[in-house]
Amino acid sequence: MKIRIHVSLKPGVLDPQGRAVHHALDGLGFAGVEDVRIGRLIELTVADDTGDADLEAMCEKLLANTVIENYRIEKVAP
Amino acid sequence: MSLRAAVVTFPGSNCDRDMAVALESVSGEQPIRVWHGDSALPERLDFIALPGGFSYGDYLRSGAMAANSPIMREVAAAAQRGVPVLGVCNGFQVLTEAGLLPGALMRNASQHFICRTVDLTVANPDSLFTRGLEAGQRLRIPVAHHDGNYFADETTLDRLEGDGRVAFRYVENCNGSRRDIAGILNETGTVLGMMPHPERAVDAAHGGTDGRRIFENAIRALAHA
Numbered sequence: 001m002k003i004r005i006h007v008s009l010k011p012g013v014l015d016p017q018g019r020a021v022h023h024a025l026d027g028l029g030f031a032g033v034e035d036v037r038i039g040r041l042i043e044l045t046v047a048d049d050t051g052d053a054d055l056e057a058m059c060e061k062l063l064a065n066t067v068i069e070n071y072r073i074e075k076v077a078p
Numbered sequence: 079m080s081l082r083a084a085v086v087t088f089p090g091s092n093c094d095r096d097m098a099v100a101l102e103s104v105s106g107e108q109p110i111r112v113w114h115g116d117s118a119l120p121e122r123l124d125f126i127a128l129p130g131g132f133s134y135g136d137y138l139r140s141g142a143m144a145a146n147s148p149i150m151r152e153v154a155a156a157a158q159r160g161v162p163v164l165g166v167c168n169g170f171q172v173l174t175e176a177g178l179l180p181g182a183l184m185r186n187a188s189q190h191f192i193c194r195t196v197d198l199t200v201a202n203p204d205s206l207f208t209r210g211l212e213a214g215q216r217l218r219i220p221v222a223h224h225d226g227n228y229f230a231d232e233t234t235l236d237r238l239e240g241d242g243r244v245a246f247r248y249v250e251n252c253n254g255s256r257r258d259i260a261g262i263l264n265e266t267g268t269v270l271g272m273m274p275h276p277e278r279a280v281d282a283a284h285g286g287t288d289g290r291r292i293f294e295n296a297i298r299a300l301a302h303a
Contacts, residue, residue, distance in 0.1 A: 014227075016185050016186065016188070016227070061146070062138070062146060063138070065142065065175065067174070067180075067229070
């Protein structure tokens with residue numbers, strides 16, 4: 001089973017990397033970019049019987065830092 | 079002053095030797111070196127140091143992998159028992175990732191790696207590590223980091239300040255840290271995480287010895303405990 005974990009910074013947490021990329025997009029002449037936030041995509045291949053609780057525990061314990069990040073678990077259709 | 083200290087080395091630690099040398103130069107006793115994969119700490123430790131570096135290549139997030147290494151379960155248990163723990167730079171990142179200190183260290187606001195000597199002020203002179211210093215006293219200590227931007231939510235920051243758990247602040251905020259925070263303590267004041275490197279300021283040849291004060295204070299406080 002393929003799983004995608006989308007990790008993103010919580011609203012309100014400053015994203016210096018996103019801000020720098022925003023400036024770069026402005027510099028390239030792309031008008032109308034209002035905000036840039038950079039996150040992380042983690043793709044897992046797991047046993048088909050892996051439970052949601054296990055996936056959540058993986059995110060809580062390691063894959064995301066819930067002090068600053070949110071995560072979303074997406075099961076990819078085979 | 080006898081001190082039974084341990085310095086933990088993770089794959090990618092690069093200040094572990096400096097930390098051991100600093101501790102030995104102050105205490106006169108060579109610290110025990112511990113490897114991240116060890117499942118036990120030496121017995122009867124007085125002090126544990128988590129050094130700076132780039133453990134696990136900063137994969138995932140700085141300190142995240144090291145925080146889940148076997149030895150950290152033991153470090154957490156020792157901290158729980160009241161054994162003083164000092165985490166410097168990557169060691170501070172490991173302590174926050176392990177949940178032994180609140181908040182997180184994010185990418186510097188400037189996006190740049192910074193490597194220079196900065197001025198700190200002592201925010202809490204009553205901790206194990208700062209006793210003997212004065213509130214507002216300035217220390218000059220080097221920083222060298224890419225992810226030193228301390229973040230915690232407003233409630234946590236208020237609690238840290240209200241409880242005297244901010245140990246050090248930057249005089250000039252060099253990395254975007256909330257409320258200029260350079261180092262914080264846990265609830266019992268026995269775990270200190272700080273981004274600046276006191277072990278790089280223990281010998282006159284380093285250009286300053288202000289870092290030495292922190293080790294001396296801790297060791298003196300432990301001797302009288």
